[in-house]
Amino acid sequence: MPQSPQFDKSGADPQLAAACEAFRQDCVSLRAQIARVIVGHESVIDGLLICLFAGGHALLEGVPGLGKTALVRALASALDLKFSRVQFTPDLMPADITGTNVIAANSQGERHFTFSPGPVFTQILLADEINRATPKTQSALLEAMQERQVTAGGESRRLPEPFFVLATQNPLEQEGTYPLPEAQLDRFFFKLLVSYSSRKELMEILDKTTSNASARIEPVMDGAKILRHQNLIRQVIISPHVQDYAVRLVLATHPAGEFASPAAKQYLRVGASPRAAQAMVLAAKVRALWDGRFHASMEDVKAAAMPALRHRIILNFEAEAAGIDADGVLAQIGEKV
Numbered sequence: 001m002p003q004s005p006q007f008d009k010s011g012a013d014p015q016l017a018a019a020c021e022a023f024r025q026d027c028v029s030l031r032a033q034i035a036r037v038i039v040g041h042e043s044v045i046d047g048l049l050i051c052l053f054a055g056g057h058a059l060l061e062g063v064p065g066l067g068k069t070a071l072v073r074a075l076a077s078a079l080d081l082k083f084s085r086v087q088f089t090p091d092l093m094p095a096d097i098t099g100t101n102v103i104a105a106n107s108q109g110e111r112h113f114t115f116s117p118g119p120v121f122t123q124i125l126l127a128d129e130i131n132r133a134t135p136k137t138q139s140a141l142l143e144a145m146q147e148r149q150v151t152a153g154g155e156s157r158r159l160p161e162p163f164f165v166l167a168t169q170n171p172l173e174q175e176g177t178y179p180l181p182e183a184q185l186d187r188f189f190f191k192l193l194v195s196y197s198s199r200k201e202l203m204e205i206l207d208k209t210t211s212n213a214s215a216r217i218e219p220v221m222d223g224a225k226i227l228r229h230q231n232l233i234r235q236v237i238i239s240p241h242v243q244d245y246a247v248r249l250v251l252a253t254h255p256a257g258e259f260a261s262p263a264a265k266q267y268l269r270v271g272a273s274p275r276a277a278q279a280m281v282l283a284a285k286v287r288a289l290w291d292g293r294f295h296a297s298m299e300d301v302k303a304a305a306m307p308a309l310r311h312r313i314i315l316n317f318e319a320e321a322a323g324i325d326a327d328g329v330l331a332q333i334g335e336k337v
Contacts, residue, residue, distance in 0.1 A: 016235075016294070023053075023229050023289055029220040033078040036215040038071050039208065040201040047192040047307055048075055048166070054282040055230050056189020057145055057165040059130075059180075059311060066194045068168040069128055075166070076124045077217040079226070082160065084122035088133035094140035101153045115153060120144050123160050123223060127167035131177045138184055141165060145187040162226050182270070182314065189279050191311035236285035238296040245337070246280040246301050252333050253313050263332035267319035272312040279308035306330055 027049060034045055044060065048071070051058040060068045076083040086097060099118035105111050119125065120141070130138060144150055148159045167188070170177055185191075197205060208215070251259040253271035264271060283304035284296035291300075310326045319329060 019228075019232050020289055020292075020294065023232055024292070026221055026225065026229065027290065030075075030078050033217045033220055034071075034074045036217055037074050037208070038067065039204045040197050041067065041071060041194060044071065044192045044194055045075075047190050048072075050283045050286045050304070051166075051189045052079075052164065052226065053229050053233050053286050054189060054279070055162065056279060056282070057167070057187060059185070059188040059191045060166070060168045060194055061171065061191060062168075062194030064170060066196065068194050069126065071194075072124075072126050072166045072168065074217060076126070078220055079124065080219040080222040081123035081162070081226075083124045083126070084119035085126040085128060086119050087128050088130045088137070090132065090134060092133045092137045094137055095152075097137070097140045098144070098150045098152055113153070115155070115157070117157075118150075120150060121157075121159060123163055125163075125165050127165055129170060130167040131169040131180055133178065135178055135181050138178070139181055142181075142184055142187065145184070160223075162223055162230070185311045186273050186275055188311060190283070190307040192307055233282065233285050233289065236288050236294055236296055238281060238285065242284070242296055242298050242301060243281060245298050246277045246284070246305075248337050249280065249301070249305055249309070249333070250274070250277045252337050253309065253330075261333045261336045263329050263336070267315055267322075267324055267329045268313055269316040270314035272309050276308050276312045280304045283308060302334070305334060 030049065031045065038045070048058055050056075052075075060071070062068055086092070095118065097118050097120050099116050099121065101113045102116045103111050104114045127141070144159060144163070145165055148161070148163050149156050150159065151157075165188075169180070207213075248259060250272045251257055252261040253264050253268060253276075254260055255264045255268045255271060257271065260271075280301050281296070284300035287300040287303060288294065288296045306327060309330050313326055313329065315324070315326060315329065319325075
């Protein structure tokens with residue numbers, strides 16, 4: 001995240017400038033709280049904060065033990081929001097997430113059905129190791145992630161706002177994992193890759209976790225403030241040619257489309273959806289405010305392209321045979337757009 005000292009107030013409305021500066025200060029405070037327990041992973045933390053302020057869900061992928069769950073917990077601790085965690089396992093059922101109707105008795109002994117809400121009725125839902133549950137169970141989150149509601153027993157119930165799904169998953173090559181349904185992948189704003197820590201970072205991790213020192217994270221933001229920041233983000237200006245750049249990036253991933261890039265034609269079976277363009281534009285607006293600007297640039301869009309697109313394209317057999325992953329294909333597409 002850029003660390004420039006203040007929002008550029010030249011020519012800006014004083015009230016708007018104050019709101020932008022408050023947003024930046026809250027971002028700094030949030031990162032400082034997370035850094036009390038999390039070492040490194042700056043780009044992943046930035047991605048999570050973009051999802052938070054853009055109102056989107058995040059998918060974190062990495063091998064076990066890299067701190068994905070700890071990172072989500074740290075973010076949840078720094079926010080004054082209701083938090084729930086679900087450990088996804090092969091025997092988990094959809095009702096274990098959404099809730100179900102149960103038989104209850106009143107004071108007169110009369111029995112009736114009542115809805116028992118599941119852990120999805122929260123504000124931050126940690127879906128831990130989401131790809132270790134079956135696709136049937138994973139699909140239980142589709143309505144909640146897109147429409148912010150749950151339908152059960154013929155009745156739709158709204159989820160509290162703000163609502164975020166922060167999911168972790170292990171690479172598909174690992175034992176006991178299932179691929180996420182394409183419809184669910186598309187509902188994640190960003191897919192963030194959690195990599196190994198460096199030598200220096202590992203030393204700091206050991207200092208924090210193998211001594212008597214303990215860090216406590218204090219909440220610095222509540223739901224009302226997050227909603228205000230989300231509204232501010234949507235007011236950031238984006239020029240038509242910058243927005244068109246996001247559109248062209250998406251169209252370049254459509255292998256049979258008019259604007260398909262050579263890499264898309266050769267390696268992709270399915271391209272990105274309109275949600276990818278929405279994610280890039282909103283992420284660009286967040287990055288602009290971080291940098292003290294009230295207008296998004298093409299560089300802001302380019303920085304958001306990889307995490308917004310990598311989980312929304314489907315490779316064909318030729319890409320798999322050649323050992324080319326989604327990031328490799330997107331890098332080739334980005335060079336042509």
